[in-house]
Amino acid sequence: MENLLSQGFEIAIFGMGTVFMFLTLLILATHGMSLLVQKYEAKIPKNTADTATQKADRNLLAIISGAIAQHRSTRN
Amino acid sequence: MENLLSQGFEIAIFGMGTVFMFLTLLILATHGMSLLVQKYEAKIPKNTADTATQKADRNLLAIISGAIAQHRSTRN
Amino acid sequence: MENLLSQGFEIAIFGMGTVFMFLTLLILATHGMSLLVQKYEAKIPKNTADTATQKADRNLLAIISGAIAQHRSTRN
Amino acid sequence: MSQLVALWQSSGIFQISIPQVAMILIGLFLLYLAIARRFEPLLLIPIGFGGILSNIPGVDIAVGDGVLAQFAAMGLDTGIFPLLVFMGIGAMTDFGPLLANPRTMLLGAAAQFGIFTTLLGALSMTQIGVFDFSLAQAAAIGIIGGADGPTAIYVSSVLAPELLGAIAVSAYSYMALVPLIQPPIMRALTTHSERVIQMKLPREVSQAEKILFPLLLLILVALIVPGAAPLLGMFCFGNLMKECRVVARLSDTAQNALINIATIFLGLSVGSKLIADEFLVGATLGILALGVVAFAIGTATGVLMAKLMNLFSERKINPLIGAAGVSAVPMAARVANKVGIESDPDNFLIMHAMGPNVAGVIGSTIAAGVLIQFAG
Amino acid sequence: MSQLVALWQSSGIFQISIPQVAMILIGLFLLYLAIARRFEPLLLIPIGFGGILSNIPGVDIAVGDGVLAQFAAMGLDTGIFPLLVFMGIGAMTDFGPLLANPRTMLLGAAAQFGIFTTLLGALSMTQIGVFDFSLAQAAAIGIIGGADGPTAIYVSSVLAPELLGAIAVSAYSYMALVPLIQPPIMRALTTHSERVIQMKLPREVSQAEKILFPLLLLILVALIVPGAAPLLGMFCFGNLMKECRVVARLSDTAQNALINIATIFLGLSVGSKLIADEFLVGATLGILALGVVAFAIGTATGVLMAKLMNLFSERKINPLIGAAGVSAVPMAARVANKVGIESDPDNFLIMHAMGPNVAGVIGSTIAAGVLIQFAG
Amino acid sequence: MSQLVALWQSSGIFQISIPQVAMILIGLFLLYLAIARRFEPLLLIPIGFGGILSNIPGVDIAVGDGVLAQFAAMGLDTGIFPLLVFMGIGAMTDFGPLLANPRTMLLGAAAQFGIFTTLLGALSMTQIGVFDFSLAQAAAIGIIGGADGPTAIYVSSVLAPELLGAIAVSAYSYMALVPLIQPPIMRALTTHSERVIQMKLPREVSQAEKILFPLLLLILVALIVPGAAPLLGMFCFGNLMKECRVVARLSDTAQNALINIATIFLGLSVGSKLIADEFLVGATLGILALGVVAFAIGTATGVLMAKLMNLFSERKINPLIGAAGVSAVPMAARVANKVGIESDPDNFLIMHAMGPNVAGVIGSTIAAGVLIQFAG
Ligand code: NA
Numbered sequence A, B, C: 001m002e003n004l005l006s007q008g009f010e011i012a013i014f015g016m017g018t019v020f021m022f023l024t025l026l027i028l029a030t031h032g033m034s035l036l037v038q039k040y041e042a043k044i045p046k047n048t049a050d051t052a053t054q055k056a057d058r059n060l061l062a063i064i065s066g067a068i069a070q071h072r073s074t075r076n
Numbered sequence D, E, F: 001m002s003q004l005v006a007l008w009q010s011s012g013i014f015q016i017s018i019p020q021v022a023m024i025l026i027g028l029f030l031l032y033l034a035i036a037r038r039f040e041p042l043l044l045i046p047i048g049f050g051g052i053l054s055n056i057p058g059v060d061i062a063v064g065d066g067v068l069a070q071f072a073a074m075g076l077d078t079g080i081f082p083l084l085v086f087m088g089i090g091a092m093t094d095f096g097p098l099l100a101n102p103r104t105m106l107l108g109a110a111a112q113f114g115i116f117t118t119l120l121g122a123l124s125m126t127q128i129g130v131f132d133f134s135l136a137q138a139a140a141i142g143i144i145g146g147a148d149g150p151t152a153i154y155v156s157s158v159l160a161p162e163l164l165g166a167i168a169v170s171a172y173s174y175m176a177l178v179p180l181i182q183p184p185i186m187r188a189l190t191t192h193s194e195r196v197i198q199m200k201l202p203r204e205v206s207q208a209e210k211i212l213f214p215l216l217l218l219i220l221v222a223l224i225v226p227g228a229a230p231l232l233g234m235f236c237f238g239n240l241m242k243e244c245r246v247v248a249r250l251s252d253t254a255q256n257a258l259i260n261i262a263t264i265f266l267g268l269s270v271g272s273k274l275i276a277d278e279f280l281v282g283a284t285l286g287i288l289a290l291g292v293v294a295f296a297i298g299t300a301t302g303v304l305m306a307k308l309m310n311l312f313s314e315r316k317i318n319p320l321i322g323a324a325g326v327s328a329v330p331m332a333a334r335v336a337n338k339v340g341i342e343s344d345p346d347n348f349l350i351m352h353a354m355g356p357n358v359a360g361v362i363g364s365t366i367a368a369g370v371l372i373q374f375a376g
């Protein structure tokens, strides 16, 4: 019984210690990550090209669909 | 065999009886419930307060977001 | 080992054969199906009646709801 | 060369049997009914397609480790799929018309006669030696008369899993045939002056009543017919989520994504029971014959109960709405409305028919509870 | 006649016991809190309804092959349902405020004191002989102080499944009570001049930071507290799906259909643990008593940590946001805002409180990982 | 003190191995490809993230009772997840372009050469002693050349579960690389005058044809290659739900909530197969090398088949659309369109390429059926 409570104290101390250590490291790591990102932000590809491609594809399909519809209406 | 059919009759009678008894009780209970509700309707909390709080929270967030956006636009 | 490779050749030949045979049959079957459909298209029920019924049902409900709402508003 | 022989022997053309061909044609026929005739397509499309898949020779789809066999083991043998569908139906049900006019619940009670007379019919067939149905099987066949798909599937998965395919196909087919089965019976049992009875507009029902009703119903079930509690419990849970208005996102999912997913799996699982050996038996014909009788009797007793009630009450009920007591929501209520309009184009009965219609759902789950408790 | 006796004996009225009646009333009370008082309705409605179903006599719903027992076996005993809910919450979480001001994470650390003091409280009760909690049970009770529903359910399903019902009810009830529990403590521990501290508007956070943060968090967890990896891993996965913007359809499903389905099943499964024999024990009272203490201590240590940090820093933190470190997202952050407005109607703290609020979620999963590793 | 040692020993830093570090880096690399380069993000984000989770030391996530191990047991080992994804893809597929021009199906047949030459390549490697692949393993590797994710995963879960991780990563990576792999081959095998061939606008296809096609396809599969019936059956079922228009709510769920849920679970399950011990083996390099060869050969034979068909027909086919026969829907069709535009900016091939593109899906499931039946 005595043993159980002392085990509890150990867990409480190590547990709280781990929580604080973890979040402290996370603060440091987050700071570091943010600094790196802000430094290299300009160099990161913006993927705008890909989006543009997809958009173009969609436009393309719209154009094609329109053309086909027109073609068919003139055929009849 | 004879036995099976007589078992069937028993189940049919008790089954239909249960269905009618159940729905009759449900009619009575529903009537009672409706009467009680109509009597005490006014006393039941309308929860409008809570909804108002949530709405206020949403408004609040909208206001804050707007303020931040404005702040940033003036900063640049 | 020799055996494994020769087994592989057999599977490759039968596999490719099956793929081609299957898709060739599918081409023929599709052609046949399309011809049949185009021939009998006019005879196929268009289900417009059913849709009309459902639509009518919806209209009906809308009409009823409206009538009830009006009735209630005049009652008060 | 031996490979070529193996290829030929592995093909469906080589392996297929006549009964399998017949079952595939039945599956295609169910798809035709669902697509071209709009017979209960939400269930009959997965059931029909699952039935075709289950009769493809040379590959395990509906047996062993096959995907449909796995779906069935997961949610049909366990009852989970029909219960989830029932929860979703509960979340789509409006008890308002019933609450406005509770005495119409008696119509939903009377229409359950179809269940028990069908049970007796099945036992009589056994008696005279035409078929050989056990009590549990007869009860599972009877529940077709409940005119409620998930209830029929749930009960037969408990009482007679070997008949599940035939019972489900029968139940959904006749539910789709309600516009053909019911009107002649309704016209035969009513006079013109009864059919033109106009009913008072139902009163407005408050939110509080709608919230309390599923709880009241659940408590009453718990006290009287606990066997019906799994079915009615899930139904009431769905309805409470809808009416309480504080969990709109759960109610929305129960009415859409979740019921749709459960319906797809349920339909395919039922389809997995349409294996030739199990379906192409004499009993299936008996089930189909008994099923239509069940619907006819339920329709008749619902109408007659309304006429009986009119003997004792000043506020006359249009007896056509009694036919809606069989369930078959919302088809039977629409049929009542349509037959009513034939006699008086200005008499819209649909709002009045919705009460007995949902009462019929309650009635058949109560009957199901009794059958599970006493015929199991 | 014997049938009539059987019918009577099969009824709930005949079979029901006093404890079952009590549990059904508790279930109705939870529904009342959820519907009329809006106490965490998303979980308390399924839990309350499931609790009622589980105590219906004469039918197996929460035991054996019953549907709720099957749900529990499928996703509660395995941890799947709480993890899916946690994934969905991750997909709804915005780490922006935290990234703008990382040092407020310390508030989310400090508020976890509630977890461990509650654990010690439970062991002390055992020590003085009031209750008899094992170390694993004490740890599961402690995690109530994490103020995070899925985490509490996940931990107790691992460490003390027999207490799961009481722990879940306690966790969600106190989360709903946060607006009552926290303000007095917050006012008692702060001066007026502290409560009116205005904080700088947080900086804008870039998309790249938001994408990298869940990965950074995951790696750090993997290196330091692997026991927390299942919980935090699913959380970070949900968050990454949201922030990366290239899988919008998956993120949308994780935030809607999937989390709603998991919530319905999770709630009903937890409800299945509210069986009279298991819930109506002295231990439940102990758990309820310890739960409120856990919330109170977490609130206090969060506020005190903010005051401590102000001793060492120029940029003062309004200590009210420390209370948001307990988690209870987003309720605790709203409470911080509300108490702040009492002292200065123009001081909106909610944006600043969201940082410690989500840090509290991280903190309690780390604590959960330690407890699972060392008290299991 | 001993606790401190235990804490340290339980940490990931203490327990992690070099191969686990390597696998976590590979997982991060897959995420990078998915997010920054948009390589098949719907699958590579769950796979990559699952891969990271699976290599966290000191906690069971991808093994034993771990959540990813449970997902894999539930839906990957059983084939359910890939089949559900395939059903959803079926519900999103439009067979219109194929029905308008059925002879382009031959292009989808020819492109499957990649599958079988890769199979032979894997066996040759075994022959010369570089690797040691069994016939079943070689068949599973070959199916990468089918350029169809769910088919590759389904086949390897049946024939070579131990290679599933490497095969899935290889299949999805090369599908994403189609815009890099295909164009040089397409240009090398065609002349300018071939690349500028303009094709007639496809005819309008009626609703009835679209409804009948999946049934026709299913019946043909049942008769000829039953082994392909589970895959093609689920695909046709999804397509029928879409085209029949009477179950819009089921079709909508199959295309959204259900496929998204299955994709999340499938991706995480595949990720659970990226455990260091299983993935970091020489065979993986062989699979990656063979995979790119498979895509290249399929592209080439598709193009060459179109040229062959032009020898016998008046209505010339632009051979670029032959490359779309590999599948990789809709990427390969887009690539055909793009390469066509290089030579004639007004020649839009995408509508014409969609036919062989979906025919490629059919072709690879037929090949899969043959492999499962004869190499299993
Ligand atoms: Na009924």
Ligand code: NA
Binding pocket: E145, E146, E147, E148, E325, E326, E327, E328, E360, E361, E363, E364
């Ligand atoms: Na917390």
Ligand code: NA
Binding pocket: F145, F146, F147, F148, F325, F326, F327, F328, F360, F361, F363, F364
């Ligand atoms: Na292919």
